[in-house]
Amino acid sequence: MKTKITELFGIEHPIIQGGMHYVGFAEMAAAVSNAGGLGIITGLTQKTPADLANEIARCNDMTDKPFGVNLTMLPGFANPDYPGYIKAIIEGGVKIVETAGRSPEPLLPALKEAGIKVIHKCTSVRHSLKAEKIGCDAVSVDGFECGGHPGEDDIPNMILLPRAAEELSIPFVASGGMGNGKQLVAALALGADGINMGTRFIATKDAPVHQNVKEALVQATELDTRLILRPLRNTERVLTNSAVEKMIEVEKAKGAETTIDDVKDFIAGVYPKVMQDGDLEAGAWSCGMVAGLIHDIPTCQELIDNIMAEANSIIADRLGKLAS
Numbered sequence: 001m002k003t004k005i006t007e008l009f010g011i012e013h014p015i016i017q018g019g020m021h022y023v024g025f026a027e028m029a030a031a032v033s034n035a036g037g038l039g040i041i042t043g044l045t046q047k048t049p050a051d052l053a054n055e056i057a058r059c060n061d062m063t064d065k066p067f068g069v070n071l072t073m074l075p076g077f078a079n080p081d082y083p084g085y086i087k088a089i090i091e092g093g094v095k096i097v098e099t100a101g102r103s104p105e106p107l108l109p110a111l112k113e114a115g116i117k118v119i120h121k122c123t124s125v126r127h128s129l130k131a132e133k134i135g136c137d138a139v140s141v142d143g144f145e146c147g148g149h150p151g152e153d154d155i156p157n158m159i160l161l162p163r164a165a166e167e168l169s170i171p172f173v174a175s176g177g178m179g180n181g182k183q184l185v186a187a188l189a190l191g192a193d194g195i196n197m198g199t200r201f202i203a204t205k206d207a208p209v210h211q212n213v214k215e216a217l218v219q220a221t222e223l224d225t226r227l228i229l230r231p232l233r234n235t236e237r238v239l240t241n242s243a244v245e246k247m248i249e250v251e252k253a254k255g256a257e258t259t260i261d262d263v264k265d266f267i268a269g270v271y272p273k274v275m276q277d278g279d280l281e282a283g284a285w286s287c288g289m290v291a292g293l294i295h296d297i298p299t300c301q302e303l304i305d306n307i308m309a310e311a312n313s314i315i316a317d318r319l320g321k322l323a324s
């Protein structure tokens with residue numbers, strides 16, 4: 001399937017694996033790229049630019065297909081060495097960067113000068129338009145369903161995607177809630193040129209995370225995610241567990257007065273414990289509502305092949321026959 005996104009990134013299928021903390025290692029990105037999608041290494045999971053350079057080199061050893069690096073722009077108080085990470089990206093020969101979080105404007109001159117294509121992930125039409133205006137090549141439009149940070153507007157993809165299509169000139173992918181071929185076709189119908197998936201890619205044989213995490217996603221239903229950090233206006237969708245329920249009680253009790261100190265024990269240092277040690281109750285970790293559609297743990301190749309086969313057959317058979 002050829003779309004503006006497959007053309008822009010030189011990939012076979014319009015399917016991107018979004019950056020994921022402690023999931024987006026070289027093994028994950030290479031498996032997705034080798035299967036014809038666009039795999040993405042999560043930059044900030046690597047503690048230093050030198051570590052990122054090493055991770056990019058490992059990925060280059062595992063695939064000769066295009067892959068990207070995610071640079072998440074953290075809230076103002078955190079200050080990673082973004083210029084150092086960008087140097088590692090450029091020197092590693094990576095040609096695609098996924099930005100997310102705050103505006104990527106400060107990073108764009110260096111990335112563009114190096115001929116790198118930038119896809120910015122954001123959760124509203126206004127932020128998408130800003131990304132277009134500052135020179136991003138594409139946008140990942142992240143609906144309210146998404147795992148991770150859905151923003152504060154709470155607009156689901158059934159509305160957000162056609163709104164983005166009304167306003168944007170650059171291509172965009174549908175992100176949040178995506179997991180199968182029906183949804184790819186729906187996303188295309190709503191104006192997107194592909195899909196971005198996070199949670200669905202965690203439940204694959206190739207994902208370099210503990211088996212407990214993959215099985216938890218198969219067990220979970222669409223009712224099992226919760227929103228945390230809402231009082232801090234940094235909302236995150238996570239899989240529920242005992243730590244998350246306790247955190248929500250604290251947030252309810254403190255209301256608008258909640259501070260990061262009140263909740264930091266539920267979120268700090270959780271990812272390695274969950275993703276590597278398989279301690280699912282260690283704290284809050286991102287997960288999307290698409291968990292309700294995850295029933296198996298395929299390889300990335302099988303997952304992407306199945307999505308494309310389902311999408312192609314829906315377009316050719318079901319929709320083709322409905323058209324009058």
Ligand SMILES: Cc1cc2nc3c(=O)[nH]c(=O)nc-3n(C[C@H](O)[C@H](O)[C@H](O)COP(=O)(O)O)c2cc1C
Nearest residue numbers: 018019020021100146147148176177198199286288
């Ligand atoms: C465990 C996990 C960790 C994530 N970490 C990041 C991250 O570090 N940076 C980022 O930009 N997005 C992150 N995301 C968001 C994904 O890239 C993607 O936008 C989101 O998962 C899409 O929604 P879905 O999970 O419904 O597919 C994370 C998502 C998950 C599930």
